[in-house]
Amino acid sequence: MAVSTPVLGIVVLIYLMMIFYLGWLGYKKTKLTEDYMVGGRKMHPYILAISYGATFISTSAIVGFGGAAGALGMGLLWLAVMNIIVGIFLAFVIFGKRTRSIGLKLGAVTFPELLGRRYQSRFIQGFSGILIGLFMPLYAGIVLIGGARFVETTLNIDYDVAVLILTVIVAAYVITGGIIAVMYTDALQGALMFLGMAFLLTLTYIKLGGVVEAHQALTNMAYLVPESLAKGGHLGWTSMPVFGSPIWWNLVSTLVLGVGIGVLAQPQLAVRFMTVKDDKALNRAVLVGGPFILMMTGVAFIVGALSNVYFFDKLGVISVVAAKGNIDLIIPEYINSAMPDLFVVLFMLTLLAAAMSTLSSQFHTMGTAIGHDFYREFLKNGEIGQTVNVTKIAIPVTILISVALAYILPISIVATATAIFFGLCAASFLPMYTGALFWKRMTREGAIASMLVGAFTSLFWLLFVHAKEAVPFGISQALFGKATLLGGTWAFVDPIIVATPLAFITAIVVSLLTKPIPQEHMEKCFGK
Amino acid sequence: MLGIDDPQIWLAYVLCVFSAIGCIIYGALKWNDGEEEEEC
Numbered sequence: 272m273a274v275s276t277p278v279l280g281i282v283v284l285i286y287l288m289m290i291f292y293l294g295w296l297g298y299k300k301t302k303l304t305e306d307y308m309v310g311g312r313k314m315h316p317y318i319l320a321i322s323y324g325a326t327f328i329s330t331s332a333i334v335g336f337g338g339a340a341g342a343l344g345m346g347l348l349w350l351a352v353m354n355i356i357v358g359i360f361l362a363f364v365i366f367g368k369r370t371r372s373i374g375l376k377l378g379a380v381t382f383p384e385l386l387g388r389r390y391q392s393r394f395i396q397g398f399s400g401i402l403i404g405l406f407m408p409l410y411a412g413i414v415l416i417g418g419a420r421f422v423e424t425t426l427n428i429d430y431d432v433a434v435l436i437l438t439v440i441v442a443a444y445v446i447t448g449g450i451i452a453v454m455y456t457d458a459l460q461g462a463l464m465f466l467g468m469a470f471l472l473t474l475t476y477i478k479l480g481g482v483v484e485a486h487q488a489l490t491n492m493a494y495l496v497p498e499s500l501a502k503g504g505h506l507g508w509t510s511m512p513v514f515g516s517p518i519w520w521n522l523v524s525t526l527v528l529g530v531g532i533g534v535l536a537q538p539q540l541a542v543r544f545m546t547v548k549d550d551k552a553l554n555r556a557v558l559v560g561g562p563f564i565l566m567m568t569g570v571a572f573i574v575g576a577l578s579n580v581y582f583f584d585k586l587g588v589i590s591v592v593a594a595k596g597n598i599d600l601i602i603p604e605y606i607n608s609a610m611p612d613l614f615v616v617l618f619m620l621t622l623l624a625a626a627m628s629t630l631s632s633q634f635h636t637m638g639t640a641i642g643h644d645f646y647r648e649f650l651k652n653g654e655i656g657q658t659v660n661v662t663k664i665a666i667p668v669t670i671l672i673s674v675a676l677a678y679i680l681p682i683s684i685v686a687t688a689t690a691i692f693f694g695l696c697a698a699s700f701l702p703m704y705t706g707a708l709f710w711k712r713m714t715r716e717g718a719i720a721s722m723l724v725g726a727f728t729s730l731f732w733l734l735f736v737h738a739k740e741a742v743p744f745g746i747s748q749a750l751f752g753k754a755t756l757l758g759g760t761w762a763f764v765d766p767i768i769v770a771t772p773l774a775f776i777t778a779i780v781v782s783l784l785t786k787p788i789p790q791e792h793m794e795k796c797f798g799k
Numbered sequence: 800m801l802g803i804d805d806p807q808i809w810l811a812y813v814l815c816v817f818s819a820i821g822c823i824i825y826g827a828l829k830w831n832d833g834e835e836e837e838e839c
Contacts, residue, residue: 345803348811355818358826488800510805550833554826561822569815704829 279425282616283623286463287440288457289576290627294444297452307449307659308546308639314454316552321461322454322628323543327358327534328464328567330417330622331689334602336568339526340575341590341601342500344508345489346522347576351569354533359560362535365492367553369543369708373724373796374545380537382636383547383644386700389707389796391788393559395722397649402699402726403538403640406670410692411633412676418626419677424603425619434677438670441627445634446522446666450546460624465563467621468570470614471606475574478609479581488580493588497578508576520763525690525739529767533693536700539636549729571602578605578667585609633673681743690765691733691740698725698770702778710782711793717782725774732766 301307302446314322329755340347357455370385379385383403387396415434422433444452479485486509504516512518547553575590578601582593585608594600606618642665648654702721706713733740734748735756742754755762803809 345808345812348815351815352811352818355815355822360818360822364825483802488802490802501822506805509803509808511807550829551829554829554833556826557822557829558826561819561826565819569819573812636824768811 276425276427279280279616279619282620283426286620286623288438289459291445292590293455293459294448294452297444297448297485298300299448300451301449304659305380306451307662308643309374309447309542310451310454310548311450312375313548314451314546314552316547316555318454318458319543319547319552319558321539321555321563322457322632323513323556324359324560324563324567324623325457325461325464325628326539326543326632327354327537327564327629328625329414329689330421330626331413332568333468333571333622333625335689336526337571337575338472338594338601339478340572341594341771342598343505343512343518344510345572345576346511347526347572348569349523349527350531351565351572353527354534354568355561357531358534359564362540362741363553363557363560364540364543366541366704366708368550368597370541370544371547371550371553372798373708376798379545381639381644382541382700383640384648385541386707386718387644387648388702389790390703390713390718392715392719393649393652395703395715395718396644398719398722399538399700400640400644400649402695404637404645404665406668406692406695407539407633407637408641408673410690411630411670412680413688414626414629415632415673415677417509418623418630420749421619421622421626431678434674437630438674440669441630442634442670445631445638446663450542450635453635454543454546456631457628460628461563463617463624464628465566467618468566470617471574471610472566472570474610474614474621475581477578485577485580488584489577492579492583492589495553495583508579515760517763520760520765521739524763524765524768529690529697529765530693532701532766532771533690533697536696536704537693538640538696538700539632541704542636560743574604574605576601578609579692581609596764609739634670637669637673638662640713641665641669657729657759691700692732694765694767694770695726695729697767698729698774700725701771702775706782707776711797712782712787713778714782714785714787714788717778717780720781721774721778724777725770728773729766729770732769736761737764737766738762 279529305311373389374385377388379388381397383399385457386399387393417438422428422437423430476482476485489510496505496507503518504513505518506512512522564771578590582590584590586593590601591598606615639662642662647661697724703718734744735741738755741747747756748754800809801812
């Protein structure tokens with residue numbers, strides 16, 4: 272690395288001091304349970320938008336998915352389109368407004384509580400809580416690995432120590448300052464990320480001689496696609512893969528649809544809609560959120576793909592080769608090799624901010640899911656008065672699980688773990704969440720059935736059919752002697768494509784067959 | 800267009816820029832809409 276460790280160390284120190292100050296502000300402003308869980312429902316629209324975006328985009332979204340664009344090409348830009356239209360516009364304008372208003376009317380302070388109260392079911396709240404508490408540590412573990420690897424390589428600290436330092440710092444402000452601290456720090460981290468990515472895009476286009484010139488150079492490189500990728504359907508970095516080929520399925524079903532739609536039912540994002548006072552704040556947040564996400568995923572995918580041009584000009588090889596076959600190293604290699612030293616510092620900070628902002632929300636959501644939704648509301652039937660204290664104990668417990676996973680999980684699982692969590696959330700929560708907001712005829716039984724069908728189909732497909740997870744986990748092999756139960760194209764189809772529609776159909780059929788929720792409760796949820 | 804031959808790709812490129820601009824326009828037009836009107 273070109274930049275001296277002391278310089279980077281000082282910059283990181285200043286950054287951490289600012290983070291602690293914001294964490295302390297969060298602590299000062301947290302007085303009631305509602306403050307700890309949903310920021311007293313009066314967060315500023317700018318903070319909401321940036322916090323949502325910064326949580327949404329983790330280090331793996333920039334480095335992992337940017338690297339994937341380096342290998343697969345600009346087809347990933349469809350994910351950026353989905354991120355903006357579905358992840359921001361639809362999420363804020365359609366889902367966000369209803370979530371906020373129903374959450375307020377029912378006094379819900381977490382995503383599982385919103386669903387549980389809307390359907391008058393403690394089981395829904397408890398099961399959602401436990402699902403989040405069990406599987407979010409997997410996603411958090413991955414983000415932790417990414418963040419710790421960064422600290423390890425840039426500050427020359429041992430990986431195990433890096434995991435601990437990062438965990439302790441983030442846990443400190445999440446536990447004491449609740450969601451206010453999480454969102455305040457997110458806003459600073461988001462601003463850093465925006466700056467880092469804006470520079471990255473500009474410098475890349477300048478380096479490669481302009482927008483059209485850079486793209487043209489990449490288009491001209493199509494003949495360099497390696498044999499193995501070409502067989503999978505890769506036609507070049509500025510072309511979509513062959514329709515129906517394995518790479519096409521991976522790109523379209525897992526990356527574009529899986530992550531693109533999965534975001535709508537992410538508990539740590541949905542809870543944010545309940546942190547603002549009115550719809551005005553949500554409208555204003557759209558203005559900031561759209562461009563923010565464009566600068567994150569859009570830039571990561573464009574630069575990831577264009578890194579091929581740079582490496583070919585400089586070293587005569589494509590990005591995957593320059594990164595020695597590890598696509599997670601494409602972006603770091605490119606930054607270190609192509610960007611000026613000062614920018615390397617800024618970008619390293621961008622990545623640290625991206626990891627911390629996602630991690631903090633995950634810690635908060637896991638803790639509230641276990642402490643509030645599962646333990647207090649489901650097991651103790653809401654009898655324990657002090658939700659915040661229970662949550663404060665639950666946060667370190669779930670964090671410990673994430674840390675353990677960060678030590679255990681193999682590095683190859685990084686990209687898949689994000690997709691697993693997104694897919695599971697979409698299948699389990701999206702039908703019942705959509706129904707909760709927009710379909711008054713949806714019943715408690717319909718919601719429970721769709722949640723169970725979604726969760727179990729998704730897990731079954733992951734472990735027994737979808738080759739990308741089923742093969743490394745090896746459960747299908749151990750039980751049935753086959754790597755995957757279904758062969759051919761099925762093994763490439765993402766769980767979300769199968770489980771989510773199935774859960775939607777279950778929700779509709781079961782709801783129509785069961786008794787509607789009483790009118791008085793509907794009036795309480797939606798107003799008269 | 801834009802040095803990209805495949806329409807499926809340049810469409811994605813253009814769409815993500817336009818959708819972000821769309822978000823800006825929406826936010827600006829609705830800047831003062833949706834003021835608190837509900838009971839707590």
